Amino acid sequence: MIEPTRILTSEALPPLRECEAELACLKDKIQRERGFNSPFYKDKCLRRRIAVRMRARGRFGYAEYTQLLDSDPAEYDRLLDTLTINVTKFFRNADMWSAIEQEVLPSLFDSCERRCRIWSAGCSSGEEPYSISILLRQWAEQHGREAELRRFAIEGTDIDPGCLAAAERGEYPALSLVETPPALRDRWFSSGPPYRLHEEARRNVSFRRQDLISDTPPGEYSLIVCRNVIIYFEREVQERIFQAFYDALVPGGFLVLGKVETLMGRTRSLFAPVNPRQRLFRKPA
Numbered sequence: 001m002i003e004p005t006r007i008l009t010s011e012a013l014p015p016l017r018e019c020e021a022e023l024a025c026l027k028d029k030i031q032r033e034r035g036f037n038s039p040f041y042k043d044k045c046l047r048r049r050i051a052v053r054m055r056a057r058g059r060f061g062y063a064e065y066t067q068l069l070d071s072d073p074a075e076y077d078r079l080l081d082t083l084t085i086n087v088t089k090f091f092r093n094a095d096m097w098s099a100i101e102q103e104v105l106p107s108l109f110d111s112c113e114r115r116c117r118i119w120s121a122g123c124s125s126g127e128e129p130y131s132i133s134i135l136l137r138q139w140a141e142q143h144g145r146e147a148e149l150r151r152f153a154i155e156g157t158d159i160d161p162g163c164l165a166a167a168e169r170g171e172y173p174a175l176s177l178v179e180t181p182p183a184l185r186d187r188w189f190s191s192g193p194p195y196r197l198h199e200e201a202r203r204n205v206s207f208r209r210q211d212l213i214s215d216t217p218p219g220e221y222s223l224i225v226c227r228n229v230i231i232y233f234e235r236e237v238q239e240r241i242f243q244a245f246y247d248a249l250v251p252g253g254f255l256v257l258g259k260v261e262t263l264m265g266r267t268r269s270l271f272a273p274v275n276p277r278q279r280l281f282r283k284p285a
């Protein structure tokens with residue numbers, strides 16, 4: 001049955017009943033039951049996203065919506081999806097990938113003697129770490145350095161177990177590849193949809209659940225890519241995470257934040273800018 005609110009336009013919907021105590025209970029519940037650290041996310045952003053789900057389900061008070069979560073586990077999952085915002089694509093923002101190819105990869109291939117660890121933090125369903133893997137392989141093939149690929153390990157982490165399960169499957173709808181050059185799509189994926197990433201490009205990529213807010217990253221990375229994640233966190237948390245990235249990088253290691261994120265406060269002086277437009281930085285050697 002179609003729920004009544006779905007056929008109303010947003011102008012026709014009644015306003016939400018704002019009750020701070022009820023909202024606090026809802027946030028508390030999500031944190032306790034699903035481990036979502038709501039106090040560290042930007043409040044405005046959380047309210048907006050909770051409101052989207054409440055309106056979609058025709059619940060206009062926080063307490064009423066909290067009750068719904070108890071009786072409808074699928075809605076609970078949908079709320080978590082809405083809060084974590086897992087939009088992503090292969091080779092999202094072409095300019096950034098060119099910057100990595102030209103300004104990072106030569107140095108990674110030349111300077112890494114043993115193992116070269118790369119971390120995609122907040123990797124969603126795996127498109128970002130797999131794009132890194134494809135880029136590495138393309139570069140190695142073009143420069144006759146395929147034998148060195150075994151030194152590279154790419155780790156994708158995210159807070160959302162559903163996204164990580166999708167990443168492990170390695171199969172994608174056409175929408176995930178709209179920013180992928182056709183030559184790369186034909187070279188690295190089975191024909192689709194769904195497009196299945198070839199085993200070769202998946203071999204050195206692993207995934208695990210990690211909460212950027214509460215888990216300390218294990219160190220020794222040569223490259224950390226973290227895009228479209230930290231922007232949703234409160235400022236003090238952002239600074240703490242940038243410091244953790246600094247600590248987790250080897251001397252001379254690279255940090256890529258993409259156009260949306262910016263280094264905060266004192267963490268700005270920790271890194272040397274390499275490509276300010278793409279927010280590509282380097283830890284001094």
Ligand SMILES: C[S@@+](CC[C@H](N)C(=O)[O-])C[C@H]1O[C@@H](n2cnc3c(N)ncnc32)[C@H](O)[C@@H]1O
Pocket residue numbers: 084085086087088089092121122123124125128157158159160163210211212213226227228229
């Ligand atoms: C918009 S996606 C970004 C995906 C990819 N980095 C990109 O730019 O295409 C944001 C991802 O951050 C994850 N995320 C949100 N909060 C997180 C946290 N506290 N720790 C780790 N990942 C988190 C979400 O689950 C989501 O998959």
